[in-house]
Amino acid sequence: MLTPVDRRAAEALAWLEPHAAAMAELVVELVGLDTENPPGRGLGRFARSLEGTMEALGCSPEIVEVASHAALEDPCVVIGSVGDGAGTIYFHGHFDVVPAQSRDQFRPVRAGRTITGRGSADMKGGLVSMLYGAIAARELGLLEDRRVVLHFVCDEETGGHAGSGHLRDHELIDSGALAMVTAEPTAPVVWSACRGAITMRVHVRGREAHVGQAHRGINAFEHATRIAEPLHRLAAELRERQTAIPMDDDDAAGSMLVVGGQARAGANFNVVPGEAWFSLDLRFNPEEELDAMLGLLRRTVEEAAAEIGADVTIDVLQAEPAAVTDVESPTALALARSIEAVEGTPAPFVLSPGNVDIRFYAQRGIPAFAYGPGRLDVSHGPNERVSEDALLRCAAVYAVFAGAVGS
Known part of the structure; x- marks a missing residue:
C-alpha cells in the first residue's frame, strides 16, 4: 500500500x-x-x-x-x-x-x-x-x-x-x-x-641582492621553505584526527591541510628573493573548534619563523566554522x-x-x-x-x- x-x-x-x-x-x-x-x-x-x-x-x-x-x-x-x-x-x-x-x-x-x-x-x-x-x-x-x-x-x-x-x-x-x-x-x-575552512597567506620578507653578492641578501624563499617544514608535519598529524561522522571515503576522515597550494617568490632568477609567500588551506572536521585551529596554524608559523629569525606576517583570507x-x-x-x-x-x-x-x-x-x-x-x-x-x-x-x- x-x-x-x-x-x-x-x-x-x-x-x-x-x-x-x-x-x-x-x-x-x-x-x-x-x-x-x-x-x-x-x-x-x-x-x-x-x-x-x-x-x-x-x-x-x-x-x-x-x-x-x-x-x-x-x-x-x-x-x-x-x-x-x-x-x-x-x-x-x-x-x-x-x-x-x-x-x-x-x-x-x-x-x-x-x-x-x-x-x-x-x-x-x-x-x-x-x-x-x-x-x-x-x-x-x-x-x-x-x-x-x-x-x-x-x-x-x-x-x-x-x-x-x-x-x-x-x-x-x-x-x-x-x-x-x-x-x-x-x-x-x-x-x-x-568541514570548517581556514585559508591563510604567509608572507616572508627578506632582502634582495645580486646573485654575485648573494651573501648581502636575506633569502625570503629559503625562510619560507623552512617555515613550511613543520606545517607539512602538522598536515600529517591532522590527517590522523578522524571524524566520527560517516563519510563516503573513509580514507579522507582526517582534517586536511594543504601547504603551498599557491606560492610565489622573488623578482628574477639572478636576484636573492626579497619576498616570498605561500598559502595554507585547512578543511577541519566538526569535532575541531575554529579558534583552536586558527591558533594552531598561527603558532606553528610564528614558532618556526622565530627559530630562524624570519620576518613574517599572516593574512587570514577565510575562517569559517x-x-x-x-x-x-x-x-x-x-x-x-x-x-x-x-x-x-x-x-x-x-x-x-x-x-x-x-x-x-x-x-x-x-x-x-x-x-x-x-x-x-x-x-x-x-x-x-x-x-x-x-x-x-x-x-x-x-x-x-x-x-x-x-x-
Whole structure:
C-alpha cells in the first residue's frame, strides 16, 4: 500500500516528466553562460538570464546587487519565491563555476540523456532541478502553509562571502526557517555536515641582492621553505584526527591541510628573493573548534619563523566554522523519506569533504543539507556531466520534501 509520501513522489514524477526536455534545454543554456570563478566573470549577465527564466516560471525573482568583492564581475544574488505560506524552506544554489580545463566546456553537449559541460553537475543542473521542484510543489498543491524561497548566489567557489555571506550579513536568512537544501553534486548521498575552512597567506620578507653578492641578501624563499617544514608535519598529524561522522571515503576522515597550494617568490632568477609567500588551506572536521585551529596554524608559523629569525606576517583570507545538522531530526527524516520515495533506496547522511554553503544556514539553527543531481567524482573535471534522469528525479525529491518538511 502506498504511503502519502509515495503518492506525492509518484505525482511529482508524473508532473515533471513532460517538462524533462525543457529542463535539459535550460541546463544547456545555463552551462553555455561562462561564470568562471576565479575571476568571477559574467555573473550579472547570468543573473539577468536566470531572472528571465524565473519570471516565466512564476518565481517572483529579484536581483540583489552586492558590494564589490575581489575581481568578481557584477556580483549579485538572485532571490525568488514560490508559494505564500508562513513556513519557509530555502532552496539554495550557486551559479559560479570553477575554471575550465578547456573553453569547449562552455559549449555544452547533450547526448544520450547526459549533458556535458562546465557547471553541469556543480551546480547549474541542480539549479534547474530546484526551480522545477519548487514549481511542481506549487502546482501539485504540496506547499499548503509553506513557501519555497530560492537563493542563488555568485561566489561559492571562492569562499561564499560576496553571495551567501551577503545573505547572512544583511539578515536575509530567517533563523525561523523550516529547512534549507542546496544542490551540491552529492548523488547518491546527503551531506548533513561540512568541514570548517581556514585559508591563510604567509608572507616572508627578506632582502634582495645580486646573485654575485648573494651573501648581502636575506633569502625570503629559503625562510619560507623552512617555515613550511613543520606545517607539512602538522598536515600529517591532522590527517590522523578522524571524524566520527560517516563519510563516503573513509580514507579522507582526517582534517586536511594543504601547504603551498599557491606560492610565489622573488623578482628574477639572478636576484636573492626579497619576498616570498605561500598559502595554507585547512578543511577541519566538526569535532575541531575554529579558534583552536586558527591558533594552531598561527603558532606553528610564528614558532618556526622565530627559530630562524624570519620576518613574517599572516593574512587570514577565510575562517569559517564547521556545521552539523542532526540526522535524527524530523527534518532530516522527512528528507530521507522523500529521497527513498523517489529513488527507491535510502540515501546515507555523510560529512561533506569540503566546506559548503549549508554552514551559513546551520549557523543560524536551520536544518541544512546538500543534495543534488550531480556527482562529485566528475565535478570540476574535464568531463563534468549530469544525467537528465537525475535532474528529473532530484526535482521530484525537492518537491516532495517541500511538502513534507514541517508537516
